[in-house]
Amino acid sequence: DIQMTQSPSSVSASVGDRVTITCRASQGISSWLAWYQQKPGKAPKLLIYAASTLQSGVPSRFSGSESGTDFTLTISSLQPEDFATYYCQQTKNFPLTFGGGTILEMK
Amino acid sequence: QLHLQESGPGLVRPSETLALTCTVSGGSISSTTHYWGWIRQPPGKGLEWIASKYYSGSTYTSPSLMSRVTMSVDTSKNQFSLRLRSLTAADTAVYYCARVDQKEMFLDPWGQGVLVTVSS
Numbered sequence: 001d002i003q004m005t006q007s008p009s010s011v012s013a014s015v016g017d018r019v020t021i022t023c024r025a026s027q028g029i030s031s032w033l034a035w036y037q038q039k040p041g042k043a044p045k046l047l048i049y050a051a052s053t054l055q056s057g058v059p060s061r062f063s064g065s066e067s068g069t070d071f072t073l074t075i076s077s078l079q080p081e082d083f084a085t086y087y088c089q090q091t092k093n094f095p096l097t098f099g100g101g102t103i104l105e106m107k
Numbered sequence: 108q109l110h111l112q113e114s115g116p117g118l119v120r121p122s123e124t125l126a127l128t129c130t131v132s133g134g135s136i137s138s139t140t141h142y143w144g145w146i147r148q149p150p151g152k153g154l155e156w157i158a159s160k161y162y163s164g165s166t167y168t169s170p171s172l173m174s175r176v177t178m179s180v181d182t183s184k185n186q187f188s189l190r191l192r193s194l195t196a197a198d199t200a201v202y203y204c205a206r207v208d209q210k211e212m213f214l215d216p217w218g219q220g221v222l223v224t225v226s227s
Contacts, residue, residue, distance in 0.1 A: 001170065034213040036154075043203055043217035044154065050211060087154055091212035094167035096144075096156040 002026055002090045006099030012107040017078045021102045023088035025069040032092035035064055035073045038101075039084045048073065049091065078104075109134040111204050111218035118224050125191040125225075129204030129218055136185045137162045142207035143180065143187045144214060147200040155200075159207050160187065194225045 003026035013019050023033065031051040036044035046055045048064040051071055061076045075082055083106050088099040115127035129143070136143065144159035158168040158178045168176050177190040191198060201222050205214040 032212065034211075036214075043205075043220050044214070045217075046213055046215040049208075049213040055215065089154075089213070093212075094159065095169050096159070096207075096212065096214075098154040098156070101153045 001095055002029060002092060002097055004088055004090055004097050004099040006086075006088055006102050008102060009100065010103040010105060012105045013078055014107045015078050015080055019075045019078055019104060021073045021086050021088075021104075023071045023073070023099045025071070025090055028069055029090050029092040031066060032090055033064075033066070033071045034089045034091050035062075036087045036089065037082075037084045038087065044087060047086075075104075109206065109216055111206065111216060113202060113204050113218045113221040115202070115221055115223065117222060118226065119194055120227050121195055121225055123194055125189070125194055125198070125223060127189045127191075127202055127204075127221065127223075129187050129189075131185045131187070131206075136180060136187065137182050138206075140209050142167075142209055144205050144207045145178065145189045146203045146205060146214065146217075147198075148203070148220075149197075149200045157189065157191075157202075161209075196225050199223065199225045 005024045007022050033051045035048040038044040051066045052064040063074045065072045086102045110132045112130045142159040145157040160166045160178045162180045175192045180187045201220040203220045205217040
């Protein structure tokens with residue numbers, strides 16, 4: 001199975017800040033990676049797939065990039081509605097696996 | 108717009124079998140470009156993929172759950188289902204259903220989730 005390691009597990013930031021979250025795959029997955037946002041009591045919402053393709057309707061302040069087996073989710077200017085938990089997921093093959101999550105908290 | 112809705116018991120006794128159904132509306136479960144899947148999330152913890160199935164066959168299951176999981180699709184009702192046997196407290200979680208893009212393998216959309224508690 002492909003293991004996904006996210007860091008940090010939590011981060012504190014303020015509205016307007018630039019935030020980056022990292023996900024590392026245990027083996028090469030090319031661009032086969034998705035990012036999700038989850039708010040308390042709600043289902044996860046797809047933000048990005050294919051490492052850097054923004055899902056329809058997702059604000060352009062969200063972006064994704066890759067470097068080898070390292071992937072980054074960047075929020076360019078935090079908005080109040082962005083405080084949530086973020087998960088990465090490898091989309092290369094079954095079994096699908098997720099990172100442990102990053103809680104983005106208000107400073 | 109595609110909508111998924113989970114249904115099933117909120118409380119199940121240890122050693123029993125959990126049966127959940129996901130009803131798909133706004134689209135056909137017989138899509139040739141999607142799988143259908145189940146994911147769970149224990150309270151306060153992360154996401155765990157359980158299984159995915161193509162409407163006409165192929166099923167993929169988490170190795171850690173394979174011996175206890177059955178997934179099926181009912182095209183006549185536009186529903187798919189999950190059965191999880193031999194439940195323990197560790198199976199307490201919110202269970203989500205979702206559509207899986209067959210090419211890109213992302214999960215979208217998701218159902219709202221149903222909390223299942225395993226307790227006597």
